[in-house]
Amino acid sequence: MGRDGLVGDGGLKTSELMNPNVIYAEVPGSREQVLRVLKEKRISGMPVVKKGTRQLIGIITREDILRHPDEEQIALIMNREVVSVDLDATFDECLDTMKRKGFRRLPVVSNNELKGIITVGDLVHKVIANSQSSAKVSDYMRRRVLSCWGNTPVNIVNRVMRMASEYALLIIDNQERVAGIVSNTDLIRLVETKIEEKKSVLKSGSESQEWDWETSSVLYISKQKISLPSFPIHQVMSTPCITISESSTISECANKMLKHDIDQLPVTNVRDEVVGIIYDVDLIKSL
Numbered sequence: 001m002g003r004d005g006l007v008g009d010g011g012l013k014t015s016e017l018m019n020p021n022v023i024y025a026e027v028p029g030s031r032e033q034v035l036r037v038l039k040e041k042r043i044s045g046m047p048v049v050k051k052g053t054r055q056l057i058g059i060i061t062r063e064d065i066l067r068h069p070d071e072e073q074i075a076l077i078m079n080r081e082v083v084s085v086d087l088d089a090t091f092d093e094c095l096d097t098m099k100r101k102g103f104r105r106l107p108v109v110s111n112n113e114l115k116g117i118i119t120v121g122d123l124v125h126k127v128i129a130n131s132q133s134s135a136k137v138s139d140y141m142r143r144r145v146l147s148c149w150g151n152t153p154v155n156i157v158n159r160v161m162r163m164a165s166e167y168a169l170l171i172i173d174n175q176e177r178v179a180g181i182v183s184n185t186d187l188i189r190l191v192e193t194k195i196e197e198k199k200s201v202l203k204s205g206s207e208s209q210e211w212d213w214e215t216s217s218v219l220y221i222s223k224q225k226i227s228l229p230s231f232p233i234h235q236v237m238s239t240p241c242i243t244i245s246e247s248s249t250i251s252e253c254a255n256k257m258l259k260h261d262i263d264q265l266p267v268t269n270v271r272d273e274v275v276g277i278i279y280d281v282d283l284i285k286s287l
Contacts, residue, residue, distance in 0.1 A: 014118055027050060031065060047082070048078045058078035061260045084108065087110040098120070123287070128287070140286060142276055145180075150172060173234070190236060191223050210262075246269055250286050
């Protein structure tokens with residue numbers, strides 16, 4: 001047992017915690033393929049391998065897609081600076097990497113061949129939820145909470161979240177009450193693909209004559225661009241907003257996240273006022 005009754009077995013292997021049935025994307029491949037999988041599987045990202053192999057070459061997340069609305073190819077969207085852990089790495093080594101880098105997921109490899117993946121959810125559900133920790137939510141929650149009015153357009157909400165580098169946001173109604181919550185998982189399901197067409201005029205002529213015969217041709221370039229709708233965010237928010245008391249233990253918090261299949265919980269005080277928010281990634285700081 002480690003601090004506050006949490007498991008801290010340095011001999012536990014990453015292979016015992018990872019999911020060997022890892023979902024991955026292939027290069028070459030398209031953004032539409034990734035979007036379809038993210039929506040269907042309700043995941044936030046996946047490793048990228050070279051087509052026809054399991055050779056790890058990158059990682060792609062929903063945030064990457066929203067940051068690059070003009071790009072269609074996975075190779076131009078993914079993060080090539082992927083950090084992975086070896087199949088024989090210990091639990092402590094894996095945990096240290098995730099805490100230092102702030103990663104939500106780590107591909108597990110052997111000779112750079114993808115063998116599985118370990119996520120924050122794996123640690124929260126398999127380790128913290130089963131612990132007897134007495135640590136409180138108030139010790140690990142974030143006291144800054146991003147929020148906006150319920151009539152704010154969806155595309156503006158996405159912009160606000162990107163500027164704040166947050167992946168969840170509370171929705172406030174006309175009575176100044178917390179009415180719901182929206183995450184990047186909700187936004188990615190609303191992504192629309194539109195064909196944008198640009199016109200380019202190409203001119204050519206002869207300058208070697210006293211007279212000039214000029215010709216021109218028009219080239220139309222089509223490109224698929226993703227966008228988000230402009231209807232009010234309250235139409236797609238998750239409600240009622242599931243919360244956790246600041247006096248609850250982190251194991252209670254982990255179990256509540258597991259029960260409702262969510263990554264974050266607004267935190268309330270004894271007066272039922274929202275005083276912060278806690279993400280699953282915050283919980284692993286207790287290990």
